Amino acid sequence: MEPAPPPADRRPLFYRTWIGKGIAAVRRLGAPAADTGDQGPFRRIMTHLSWILGGKGYGAILSLFYLAIVTRGLGPAAYGSFALILSSTLVLQAILNFNIWQVLVKYGQEHIHSGDHPALARLIRFCTAVDLAMALLGIGAAALILWLGRGLLGMPAELVWTAFAYVVLFMLSIRNVPRGILRLHSEFSQTFLAEAVVPTLKTLGAVVAFLTHPSLEIFLIVWAGSEMASTLVFWWLANRSCRRAYGRPDGRHWWRVWRDNKGLPELMVASNFGTMAYTVAQQLPVLLVGSFAGATEAGIYRLAHQLTQSITIMAGFIGLASYTEMTNIYVKQGLRGVASLYVRLTLIALGLFLLLAPAIVLLGKPLLLLMSGPAFLGAYPFLLVLGLAACLQMATVSCEPMLMAAGRSRLIIGIRLAGTATLIAAIYLMLPEMGAIGAAWSKVLAETVTLLLLFGASFLVLRESRMPS
Numbered sequence: 001m002e003p004a005p006p007p008a009d010r011r012p013l014f015y016r017t018w019i020g021k022g023i024a025a026v027r028r029l030g031a032p033a034a035d036t037g038d039q040g041p042f043r044r045i046m047t048h049l050s051w052i053l054g055g056k057g058y059g060a061i062l063s064l065f066y067l068a069i070v071t072r073g074l075g076p077a078a079y080g081s082f083a084l085i086l087s088s089t090l091v092l093q094a095i096l097n098f099n100i101w102q103v104l105v106k107y108g109q110e111h112i113h114s115g116d117h118p119a120l121a122r123l124i125r126f127c128t129a130v131d132l133a134m135a136l137l138g139i140g141a142a143a144l145i146l147w148l149g150r151g152l153l154g155m156p157a158e159l160v161w162t163a164f165a166y167v168v169l170f171m172l173s174i175r176n177v178p179r180g181i182l183r184l185h186s187e188f189s190q191t192f193l194a195e196a197v198v199p200t201l202k203t204l205g206a207v208v209a210f211l212t213h214p215s216l217e218i219f220l221i222v223w224a225g226s227e228m229a230s231t232l233v234f235w236w237l238a239n240r241s242c243r244r245a246y247g248r249p250d251g252r253h254w255w256r257v258w259r260d261n262k263g264l265p266e267l268m269v270a271s272n273f274g275t276m277a278y279t280v281a282q283q284l285p286v287l288l289v290g291s292f293a294g295a296t297e298a299g300i301y302r303l304a305h306q307l308t309q310s311i312t313i314m315a316g317f318i319g320l321a322s323y324t325e326m327t328n329i330y331v332k333q334g335l336r337g338v339a340s341l342y343v344r345l346t347l348i349a350l351g352l353f354l355l356l357a358p359a360i361v362l363l364g365k366p367l368l369l370l371m372s373g374p375a376f377l378g379a380y381p382f383l384l385v386l387g388l389a390a391c392l393q394m395a396t397v398s399c400e401p402m403l404m405a406a407g408r409s410r411l412i413i414g415i416r417l418a419g420t421a422t423l424i425a426a427i428y429l430m431l432p433e434m435g436a437i438g439a440a441w442s443k444v445l446a447e448t449v450t451l452l453l454l455f456g457a458s459f460l461v462l463r464e465s466r467m468p469s
Helices: 013-030 041-096 100-114 117-148 157-172 176-184 188-212 216-246 254-260 264-293 295-311 314-333 335-372 374-395 399-405 409-434 436-466
Strands: none
Touching: 041 117, 041 157, 041 188, 041 216, 041 264, 041 295, 041 335, 041 374, 100 117, 100 176, 100 264, 100 314, 100 399, 117 157, 117 176, 117 216, 117 254, 157 216, 176 188, 176 216, 188 216, 254 264, 264 295, 264 409, 264 436, 295 335, 295 374, 295 436, 314 335, 314 399, 335 374, 335 399, 335 436, 374 436, 399 409, 399 436, 409 436
């Protein structure tokens, strides 16, 4: 007797072809490797992402609470001055700060893979020296800017010394190196603990300030103190992690890193341009709106910006989780191994784009009223436009980690320069004609240009990976 034929697959044809294949591919990517018992790259990214979601997601939720406290405690005008101080500090730090953790992760993976722990120790010392030098340079530049350019920022004279004290503490809160060490070791649980210090202390401090004496100076002290406390925790955890993994390797002669790490200058410049372009795109419009329309409009713009960043913060999570894994895969498998992971992460980012864009439209106004009250309801139009810009940014979240891991630093520099130039030119043209909302539309235009260039560059790299070696 012949066995009964298997039951017919009644699922739709499109499911059996496209959706079914996609699910199978993701399962293969996340499956443990047969020969080593190790997790697949997609599953490792999901593990990293769960810890980042724990730390950053926790911070994003608390940021809504302390943002509500600050806006209600200060009001539109004082919050505008508060926003100008924070934004000017972030822009200054971005211009002078190399995103050194990316350098540490890329070359550190290579040294760990080859077992060269002294070279890793030299790299860590070099990165620490660079971070400290840039912090001191930033403090000097801040003093000069506050002395000569206070009027251009729209900052009252009585806030100059308060702003300078905040800049000093913020610049000395250098934690790129310990953050890079923890990511290098994939210790995202430890990163969660250190990252959680900032939003926790900001929330507790904001509550105390609101109940006692809600002034701009007190809130700045709380913000600076939370950054410094997080830095101390980061360094303690990173030092413990290094000693547990490598003991005390000889890190002398750290200037030899130029010889140990091929392409180091290019990657440092690329990491600086990436961070600078991103931060300038986020914070420069606040400063220009403050200079053009006053502190109150700057505060309204920044409130809308922070809300859109909180809603679309998933983009940063995916980027942080994927960069370490992409670098690791590139060291072991080359560009072909990175390409398949990039495609799947891009599909996830595009799906989040489609989910979050309507959420911003539907939830934006109720969230503004709940958090900050009717006085800040004028931020809703900014929220819609900046939400579109943030969603465009989210769609490209896997592009830059892939290009950095593949050593395409020059491409990233050119793309970020083009995006920043587009933003500045658009603000110059739109702000006088459209008012503060013109700065928001300028950001949409800049993100559109950046999206097209990043996807174009990624396509070229993917095509190269398909060519026979």
